[in-house]
Amino acid sequence: MLEPRPLKVDAPKMTARSVNVYYGAKQAIRNVSIDVSMEDVTAFIGPSGCGKSTFLRTLNRMNDTVASARVEGDITLDGEDIYAPDMDVVQLRARVGMVFQKPNPFPKSIYENVAYGARIHGLASARADMDQIVERSLRRAGLWDEVKDRLHDSGTALSGGQQQRLCIARAIAVDPEVILMDEPCSALDPIATARIEELIHELRGRYAIVIVTHNMQQAARVSQRTAFFHLGTLVEYGSTSEMFTNPRETRTKDYITGRYG
Amino acid sequence: MASSGHTVKAFDEDLTDLRGLVSEMGGLAEQAISASLQALVNRDLDGAARIVESDKRVDEIEAEIELQVVRLIALRAPMADDLRDVLAALKIANIIERIADYAKNIAKRVPIVSETQAIEPLSILPAMGRLAAEMVRDALDAFAARDAEAAVAVCGRDRAVDDFYNSLFRTLLTYMMENPHNISPSTHLLFIAKNLERIGDHATNVAEMVYFAATGRQMAERPRGEDAFGQLDDLDEKGGTR
Numbered sequence: 283m284l285e286p287r288p289l290k291v292d293a294p295k296m297t298a299r300s301v302n303v304y305y306g307a308k309q310a311i312r313n314v315s316i317d318v319s320m321e322d323v324t325a326f327i328g329p330s331g332c333g334k335s336t337f338l339r340t341l342n343r344m345n346d347t348v349a350s351a352r353v354e355g356d357i358t359l360d361g362e363d364i365y366a367p368d369m370d371v372v373q374l375r376a377r378v379g380m381v382f383q384k385p386n387p388f389p390k391s392i393y394e395n396v397a398y399g400a401r402i403h404g405l406a407s408a409r410a411d412m413d414q415i416v417e418r419s420l421r422r423a424g425l426w427d428e429v430k431d432r433l434h435d436s437g438t439a440l441s442g443g444q445q446q447r448l449c450i451a452r453a454i455a456v457d458p459e460v461i462l463m464d465e466p467c468s469a470l471d472p473i474a475t476a477r478i479e480e481l482i483h484e485l486r487g488r489y490a491i492v493i494v495t496h497n498m499q500q501a502a503r504v505s506q507r508t509a510f511f512h513l514g515t516l517v518e519y520g521s522t523s524e525m526f527t528n529p530r531e532t533r534t535k536d537y538i539t540g541r542y543g
Numbered sequence: 544m545a546s547s548g549h550t551v552k553a554f555d556e557d558l559t560d561l562r563g564l565v566s567e568m569g570g571l572a573e574q575a576i577s578a579s580l581q582a583l584v585n586r587d588l589d590g591a592a593r594i595v596e597s598d599k600r601v602d603e604i605e606a607e608i609e610l611q612v613v614r615l616i617a618l619r620a621p622m623a624d625d626l627r628d629v630l631a632a633l634k635i636a637n638i639i640e641r642i643a644d645y646a647k648n649i650a651k652r653v654p655i656v657s658e659t660q661a662i663e664p665l666s667i668l669p670a671m672g673r674l675a676a677e678m679v680r681d682a683l684d685a686f687a688a689r690d691a692e693a694a695v696a697v698c699g700r701d702r703a704v705d706d707f708y709n710s711l712f713r714t715l716l717t718y719m720m721e722n723p724h725n726i727s728p729s730t731h732l733l734f735i736a737k738n739l740e741r742i743g744d745h746a747t748n749v750a751e752m753v754y755f756a757a758t759g760r761q762m763a764e765r766p767r768g769e770d771a772f773g774q775l776d777d778l779d780e781k782g783g784t785r
Binding site for chain 2: 498499502526527528529535536538539540541542
């Protein structure tokens with residue numbers, strides 16, 4: 283078993299140290315330590331069942347919703363322990379937003395989809411403020427021009443790629459610091475995928491972005507740092523260009539070159 | 544360290560085909576070097592013409608390798624050591640084409656040299672050619688075996704070829720000074736020696752690509768031989784490399 287390396291970045295936005303995750307008796311994550319940087323897009327790659335999504339979900343406590351899940355270790359956001367008893371989980375998830383594999387807009391209007399989070403977090407008092415938040419979020423998500431004339435149509439009437447950008451706009455609306463994306467393009471066609479990838483590129487620097495992807499080319503395209511997970515452990519974490527041209531670990535190499543199992 | 548094959552078997556076949564082409568091309572170049580010197584020593588004009596002709600096949604294989612590499616990158620999106628291997632194949636094919644050109648150039652001089660009076664330094668050239676051809680072969684063997692250490696060993700031998708060249712250069716100068724009739728044959732032999740010296744340099748470049756493909760790192764700067772004028776490289780010697 284490899285020693286978990288201290289995987290430090292300058293001024294990390296989030297840090298995880300010695301994290302273990304269990305589902306009942308089964309251990310899904312083994313002693314993972316990693317830093318997430320504000321400047322870089324971080325990609326988690328690895329075969330199915332390697333724990334990358336499970337680990338992603340520990341970063342905004344989505345695993346709290348799984349009754350059998352238990353998380354050990356330290357995870358911080360700006361140095362603050364996110365598993366501290368006094369942590370407001372709703373507030374945490376506003377700061378660490380999430381976009382899922384399948385676009386999941388609410389069965390409400392486009393406007394309401396974006397406004398919902400901002401409203402429950404009390405970010406806008408007047409109607410004009412809310413209009414501004416909705417427009418800014420849709421613009422940042424690259425969707426504004428396509429939907430500005432039909433903001434009150436149902437969000438579910440949009441195409442898959444538009445729905446996914448709507449979900450990103452919804453995540454952005456509450457002004458998060460970190461955005462977690464769990465295979466955000468796996469249900470999208472190549473054009474819609476390219477638009478999301480372009481969007482990730484534009485959002486970089488404004489938000490710390492962590493993306494889980496099965497598509498290694500996508501990890502290579504959108505991220506500056508890549509973490510390779512295998513059997514619940516973090517095998518290798520480093521600069522994306524290094525990982526895809528000269529990985530240090532044989533297991534990483536076998537996976538990215540298509541020799542795995 | 545070479546792990547199991549790819550999950551997609553056709554990918555392995557593509558890589559094997561590519562390596563096969565590089566080997567075939569290298570074999571032809573290596574053969575052309577020794578055959579050109581044979582033709583030179585034996586004044587074999589037909590043999591020399593055959594070498595010039597066979598260079599076309601080398602050019603064809605180079606073009607084939609380029610197509611294969613473009614196709615492989617487009618269709619298979621190779622990563623990590625696969626990517627380095629494919630790029631190395633492309634660059635090595637390019638270098639071998641140059642090596643074969645030098646051999647062809649030697650063959651082209653055979654008719655001219657055959658018309659002139661034979662001079663003694665001619666007999667040294669086959670030994671120098673063997674050394675250069677061995678470097679080419681060993682560099683390609685290192686590529687086939689993904690052997691970084693063997694690649695380093697090839698680079699270490701470039702100095703011997705350079706030393707050959709420098710000593711021939713001095714010898715040929717004395718021949719030219721002795722008798723103006725020697726100038727024409729000496730000049731051709733000097734060009735041939737220079738071609739062999741360049742082949743040694745190119746074999747070294749192949750070895751450096753092999754090293755990069757195998758390790759992902761650039762080979763450290765190697766100590767270079769003294770050149771015929773004994774000045775340029777003195778700057779690089781920094782003392783004690785001899």
